[in-house]
Every structure is written in C-alpha cells, then in structure tokens.
Amino acid sequence: MLEKLTLYVGIYLILLHSKMKVYLSPTLTVTTEESAALQPYFDFDVQRNLTVTVGQTGFLHCRVERLGDKDVAWIRKRDLHILTTGSSTYTSDQRFQVIRPENSINWTLQIKYPQVRDSGVYECQINSEPKMSLSYVLNVIELRARILGPSDIFVKSGSEIIMTCVIQQGPHDLGTVFWYKGNTLIESTMQENSIHLGENQRITVETDWTDGLTSRLKIKRAVQSDTGNYTCVPTMAKSSSVYAHVISGEHPAAMQHNGAIRPFAVSLSSSALLFYVALLVHIALSKQFRICHNRDGR
Known part of the structure; x- marks a missing residue:
C-alpha cells in the first residue's frame, strides 16, 4: 500500500513539474526578447569612408538608436587614443570635437583643419556589455596646382x-x-x-x-x-x-x-661666326697633324 502511494506521489510531482515548465517557458522567452529589444544599435545608413582635402573640415557621422543610459565615444584606432566620450573631449588637440544636438541620435566627430597625418581608421563605440563599435575611414589628401x-x-x-x-x-x-x-x-x-x-x-x-x-x-x-x-x-x-x-x-x-x-634659337654676328668656323678648322688641322706625326715617329 505504501509503495502504491509513493508511486502516485511521484507521478503527480512529474506532471506538476511539466506543467510548471509549460507555464514558465513563455515568460522566460518574453523576458529575454524584451532585454534584447532594449539594447542600443547603430544606424548603418551613413557614409563611413570619407575623403577630404588638407584644411577642409571633415565630419564623421555616427547614429545610435536606443542609446538609453549608455555613452558614445570616438576612438582613433592607430594609437587607441580616446578623442571624445559623451559630449566631452579627451584630447588636447582642439581640432577634434563631438557635435550632438540635444536628444539627437547623431554623434558627429568634427575634425577641423585636417592634415594628411590624420588619415586612418576611427571608431564610434558604445559602452554596452559587450562593447559595440563601428569603424570609419578618413582619407586626407593634398591637392596641388x-x-x-x-x-x-x-x-x-x-x-x-x-x-x-x-x-x-x-x-x-x-x-x-x-x-x-x-x-x-x-x-x-x-x-x-x-x-x-x-x-x-x-x-x-x-x-x-x-x-x-x-x-x-x-x-x-x-x-x-x-x-x-x-x-x-x-x-x-x-x-x-x-x-x-x-x-x-x-x-x-x-x-x-x-x-x-x-625652339631654342641663337643669334650670332658674322664676325663671331667666322671666328667659330676658324676655331673648328684649327682643331681639325691640329688633330690631323698629331695623327701624321705619330705615323712618322713610328
């Protein structure tokens, strides 16, 4: 009798556990989807390969949707130097500045008076977990007249x-x-x-x-x-x-x-021309004389 009661209790617990999984699974799925829906993301419909000339102000546009309480930073890839974080500038080079109108999704890195040395890769980063980043290429060329x-x-x-x-x-x-x-x-x-x-x-x-x-x-x-x-x-x-x-x-x-x-043209007077011809004749005769002298010497 005790064995049958134990068997019934076991079956009941198994059924109860199965029902709880059915009830709880949708709840857990919704929670995960809601969490993913709250994550920020980049708008990829922006120009990410920019070419400017020396001295022409450059603008790198980064658009971030659903940022929430996260921050956006601009990084120079070649030396991993942090240029800006949020609305603050973290470089002594005053040519770099972030432009972001109030409540805007645009975080634009402005580079004034760019030089050829400023060419390279820049990253727009979100301090989420894990960290998110989007790369931009800046080409600075020097035109010459x-x-x-x-x-x-x-x-x-x-x-x-x-x-x-x-x-x-x-x-x-x-x-x-x-x-x-x-x-x-x-x-x-x-x-x-x-x-x-x-x-x-x-x-x-x-x-x-x-x-x-x-x-x-x-x-x-x-x-x-x-x-x-x-x-x-x-x-x-x-x-x-x-x-x-x-x-x-x-x-x-x-x-x-x-x-x-x-074409190049040279004008000579008649006397200068006669002198030049005489000099050439003298050189030719001297050369011929040396040849004859060498023959006689042999």
Missing part, C-alpha cells in the same frame, strides 16, 4: 602671354583661384574677370570648373613691365608659380608666343 609649361617662359614684347593653372578634380568643391604678380593680387571681376579696364581689358582671368578646376591668366600686348613672378593660388590646393620674361626682339632662350613654346 600646376601651371602648364616650363617654370620660366620668354615672350616677345607685344605678343600675348597665356598661363594655365590646373587642379585635378577633388572630392568636393575646389573653390576658386587667385593670381598674384609677386606679392600683388591681380584683382578680378565677375564673368570675364577682367582687370585694367582702362587698357581695354589687356589682362583677363578666365576660370573653368568643367573638368577639375582650370584658370587662365591672359596678358595681351605684353610689355617689359609685365616681367615678373606669377603665382596661381587656389583656395583648396597648394600654389604654383612661373616666371615670365618679356624681351625685345629675339633672345637666346626658349620663346613663348601665343601660348606656344618656340
């Missing part, structure tokens, strides 16, 4: 000088170009960008943004006072210079006329 042709140009007085400054296409608006003669800015106006209007627009600047950035400085009816150092100074690139020589008549140097380079 280039004036086509040689660094010294020679033109005849009265001809036209054309200097063409070219900047390859960058990742953004390339700005504009200023021209200097020495330390003096060549003032320009809208559209035709003409200066010296009293001289019937003798000097003009034309800028074209079609393929990269191209700026042309044109000087009509060049005079000797136009001789000097000319510099193309872009707002978004390093400058480039040439030296223009305006001369009267032919000159023993490379000549530029109407934007083209003419």
Whole structure:
C-alpha cells in the first residue's frame, strides 16, 4: 500500500513539474526578447569612408538608436587614443570635437583643419556589455596646382602671354583661384574677370570648373613691365608659380608666343661666326697633324 502511494506521489510531482515548465517557458522567452529589444544599435545608413582635402573640415557621422543610459565615444584606432566620450573631449588637440544636438541620435566627430597625418581608421563605440563599435575611414589628401609649361617662359614684347593653372578634380568643391604678380593680387571681376579696364581689358582671368578646376591668366600686348613672378593660388590646393620674361626682339632662350613654346634659337654676328668656323678648322688641322706625326715617329 505504501509503495502504491509513493508511486502516485511521484507521478503527480512529474506532471506538476511539466506543467510548471509549460507555464514558465513563455515568460522566460518574453523576458529575454524584451532585454534584447532594449539594447542600443547603430544606424548603418551613413557614409563611413570619407575623403577630404588638407584644411577642409571633415565630419564623421555616427547614429545610435536606443542609446538609453549608455555613452558614445570616438576612438582613433592607430594609437587607441580616446578623442571624445559623451559630449566631452579627451584630447588636447582642439581640432577634434563631438557635435550632438540635444536628444539627437547623431554623434558627429568634427575634425577641423585636417592634415594628411590624420588619415586612418576611427571608431564610434558604445559602452554596452559587450562593447559595440563601428569603424570609419578618413582619407586626407593634398591637392596641388600646376601651371602648364616650363617654370620660366620668354615672350616677345607685344605678343600675348597665356598661363594655365590646373587642379585635378577633388572630392568636393575646389573653390576658386587667385593670381598674384609677386606679392600683388591681380584683382578680378565677375564673368570675364577682367582687370585694367582702362587698357581695354589687356589682362583677363578666365576660370573653368568643367573638368577639375582650370584658370587662365591672359596678358595681351605684353610689355617689359609685365616681367615678373606669377603665382596661381587656389583656395583648396597648394600654389604654383612661373616666371615670365618679356624681351625685345629675339633672345637666346626658349620663346613663348601665343601660348606656344618656340625652339631654342641663337643669334650670332658674322664676325663671331667666322671666328667659330676658324676655331673648328684649327682643331681639325691640329688633330690631323698629331695623327701624321705619330705615323712618322713610328
């Protein structure tokens, strides 16, 4: 009788345990799902490979949903240096700053006056458990202007000088170009960008943004006072210079006329030419004499 009672009690406990699992399992599942639903997460629909030029402010945008009581930090990957945590900056380099409007999900790292050395990987991190991070790549490039042709140009007085400054296409608006003669800015106006209007627009600047950035400085009816150092100074690139020589008549140097380079030319007087020919004959005869003398000596 006791054995049967024990058996019944055992069966009852097994059934009771099974029912408790059925009741408790959904509860535990809901609790786990609710916990996962409260975790923060990144918005991946942002640009994470940014290219800027030297001096152009860069912005790395990190968007975090459901942050709750967690904090966002920006880390420079190459040296694991903490740049910002929350709204506070943790670097002495004042070029770095986090921008976050009140109650916004945007945590933007701003880099002012970036240099080539700032290129690399940056991480946006959430101090959750486990820690969450999203990587960004910053590329800082240095644009350089280039004036086509040689660094010294020679033109005849009265001809036209054309200097063409070219900047390859960058990742953004390339700005504009200023021209200097020495330390003096060549003032320009809208559209035709003409200066010296009293001289019937003798000097003009034309800028074209079609393929990269191209700026042309044109000087009509060049005079000797136009001789000097000319510099193309872009707002978004390093400058480039040439030296223009305006001369009267032919000159023993490379000549530029109407934007083209003419071959090297040398002008000699008739007396100098006769002397040069006589010198060549003398050298030839001396060489022949030495050959004959050597033969006789043998």
